Amino acid sequence: MGVLMSRVAIVGVGWYGFKPTTIDVSFQDMMFESSARAYANAKIDPRYDVDAFVDCQEDMWEGIAISDEFAPEPIGGALRPTFTVAGDGLEGIAHAYMLIKTGHFNVVSVESHGKPSEIKTLQDIYRFALDPLHVRPLDYVNPLFYAGLDAVAYMKRTGAKREHLAMVAVKNKNNGLSNERASFSTRIDLDYVLSSSYSIYPMTNYEIAPFSDASITFVLANEDYAKKLTENPVWIEGIGYSTETGTGATEWHEWGKMKSFRSAALMAYKMANLNGNPQVDFAEIEDRFSFMELLALEETMLVKEGEAHKMLEKGDLNRDGFLPVNPSGGSLSMGVQLEATGLSRLLEAYLQLTGKAGNHQLKNVRRGLVASWRGVPTYTSMVALLSV
Amino acid sequence: MRSNIFMKDRVAIVGAGITTFMRRALETPRELAWEAAKMALDSAGLTLSDIDCVVIGSAPDTFDGMHLKGEYLGDGSGAINKPMTRVYVGGGTGVFVPESAYWHVASGVCKKVLVVAEEKMSPAHPHPQYVFKYIWDPIIERPLGPNLLWIFAMEMRRYMAKCGAKKEDIALVSVKNKRNALDHPAALTAANITVDDVLKSETLVWPVNLLDVSPVTDGAAALIMTSENVAREITDSPVWVDGIGFTLENQHWYNRELAFPRYLNYAARMAYKMAGIERPWKEIDVAEPYDPFDYKELHHIEGLMLARPCEAWKLVREGYFDRNGELPTSPSGGLLGVGNPIAAAGLMKVAELFWQLRYEAGKRQVKKPVHKAVANAWGDLMQAGTVIVLSN
Amino acid sequence: MSYDKRNRMEDLVIFPGEQEVEKYVYTPGIHGLEFAKGLKEGKILGMKCKDKIYVPPKTFCPDFTQGELIEINDEWILVSYTIVYQDMYKNNLPNPKIIGVIKPKNAETGLIHLLNVPLDKLEIGIKLKPVFKPENERNGTINDIKYFELS
């Protein structure tokens, strides 16, 4: 059997944080905490057993130019093949997947972290990502307006109503109540959401995910090693990522759609030799804005176009429904951890598939989908298909 | 890392593009990326629709003044409804992007990859060097008010002390590279200068003078990399990636010996092993060692094992590394001569080897026959070593 | 350090830092420069890529070919809109901002800009027109257009 045929598995994971602030640790301490747990979980010594280290971060989030300088030590990658991906952790997983598939690397670790609590001027940092010529100079105040534009266009196209967006928040905020990482979960009714005022039309603050600090580390291995290291490997059947357009040309975006989810999903499904709907048992889907959960479900082809809000209304997306979506509570409950957001969703899927999700464990799940987006103002998304 | 006996398909470079290297460009960063990418596509006879993946390299966001710079460069780099990621190891990024493209192809995930590196340093005011204040540890180092040149000067001073090299020996590298660059159409600081000119130029941080340093530059470079089957259809003269290596040292640069670049040596050994090279000093025909500073080329020649530790400066005096010498280094003119748009400069070096190995470098073509070539880049706080070995 | 963390707030240092330069200077780019000149003259330029029109012009087309500059004289349509009531720190804005995507009728893409439209008239598909600042106040940036309003 050739190496190209060898599958890639997740064999260990560790995390630290998921709190609105983490003053007890520096960002590097936090990275050490999560990676030490991951290596313990995989029962390996990173100084000998890991062939390459991937770290995902962005300079302006870190407050450091060339922040990869500070990556190797806490994750065990000093003087080893270590590099950073300026992107979401799921992009790092894609790199690890490819590294292993070349046959030159047996075990690869991926770390990503976000410490938004340390960013004093978060709104300005977001503004810093906007096209300096045609968008940044405008008087919009809040750069998250991009999401509002997509939400309105999406609703117009599919007939989803404001109530449906609110229902996503109700489902996810309540789902989070049984998840130890869901710092922003709360017991709410539809009325609470509908009676609160808009933050960015058509969404209230219940429907816009807040920020939290976390570091997450994954250990990936090829088939031979995976079988040696663990009794319950989770296989990465497919991983895809795609960019619709650059942030210097957001005008080229198709409003109310997310082509990047569709392209990323097609890439992942093709890798898994599947056509269209992969028939998953559950999904951890992008929801940093409520409407995005519905849109991403459709764009990843898990549900038919224009059907997501109807399924939501029927309860199909509930934890006991036909297709449980965000049983963890999603980003609305756990927060956005900047570039670690994709890994936080992958973590939830991994725990479900290994039966370690605790109070929010689903029964009989064998295949799950993770879909994450890099957030405003990007049009880059990642999709991972996992199974046991 | 292990070598892989199952690999049938090799990875090839089949096209390259570059913009003029400029002190100030009218183009926006995304336009610079597009210009280089378009040229690379044209050179391989491809259009954007042929490309299935994009890899971007760019150094700190604080130069261009764009947060999430990879996302910003996306469309200019061809990431329009395509998989795109930006990899990042500081100054080492330029050589690291084609390394990353290597595993995009070698894994079987992508067939035709567009590799783009861009840097626009001119937006940052009052001076791009100010940006480098933020590369230091925010608590232990930044309060000292450091300038980037400090760390290079310290390393150069240490190299001089340990190896017995003098400033005038090291200046020869600047003389050589700026002269080589006279034949490079993209060059920003090509010149016929003397050792004396270097020594008499403004002292910035002793022992570093103005002409020891590469300039602030705007520019972009691009490559097309494909699988072997695809490459055979596109060209009769693909250039093969034989080996890749990368290493990141610890961040505590002031807890380390600075005279020898261990970070690079580890990466070089990884790349040579993969390429099956046992005696690089004999087997490598042409090299593009990273030269943001003149001493850095010597440092890197030693790290790449093209000369013994502390001996590169002696060989420079003998003309060993000249374009018609025994082992030509930086025939392009390097960062000192062509310019230093950080990530794009590293990729320019790989592009130069691509042209050298295809005998397309025109006036820059080295005299001897070439079969194997190596380029490296350095990054971070004397930490990142990235090495790529190519052959024809 | 996994086991001996300090937990008294007064034993933990918070160290301020920044990542700013004095300023950034962004050049308008190739098409951007022509677009800027147009704004100064009260015109909006677009880019023609084969049979498709893109606004604003962005030098190259999505297929990487070079676009051709044209002047837009079409009517403008609202593609989508939103209203910003709060900043990112959840403070209410004294004046909510209405933001829209506005494209010429026959174009593929449009500008992102502020709208001056009564909330009850705000709907996808309405016809709008740009309102420019007085000529002596224009400097070729996107804010030369004050906003779009009902036509």
Added chain:
Amino acid sequence: MSSKINKLPGIKLKEKEMYSLIGLVEDMPQAKYDFAAGTTISKFLEGLKEGKILGRKCPKCGRIFVPPRSYCEWCHVATNEWIEVPQTGEIHTAVITYISTKREKIERPEVVGTIKLDVPGYRDGEYEFAGLFHKICVDPQDVISGKAIGMKVKVRWKPKEERKGNILDIECFEPL
């Protein structure tokens, strides 16, 4: 390349031309942070205020790290012991700076460098050592002549009342 291509893309601007461009945008979004120092660096800074240099020891390899780390980068285990280290050492490398962070000329050139501290457990000539990066109060001529390299130095503290729990509590390293 050059055999086929004569003109490369790229439009050069002079400084004046750039500033007179129509549509030029000048901007600097605020980028401010509050870095959590974490337990280890917090305690190190506290030590400086008290006139002490604190190191941290790895339980596995026994290395003493200065500045202290929460974890050993070579063993990837949590460090476990605080050690006060000697305030003497030798200059590893030193340079003379004539420019500021912003690359402006400064009036009085300063000497900066790295100091290898006399911390036990490191062999002579070992690639790694414990030490600091700081200003050095020596004659610039000694840097040029090479006399400074290897010179024995000790910490010169700021007066106690001026110390703030900051790396600048050390004024510089001065010859012993």
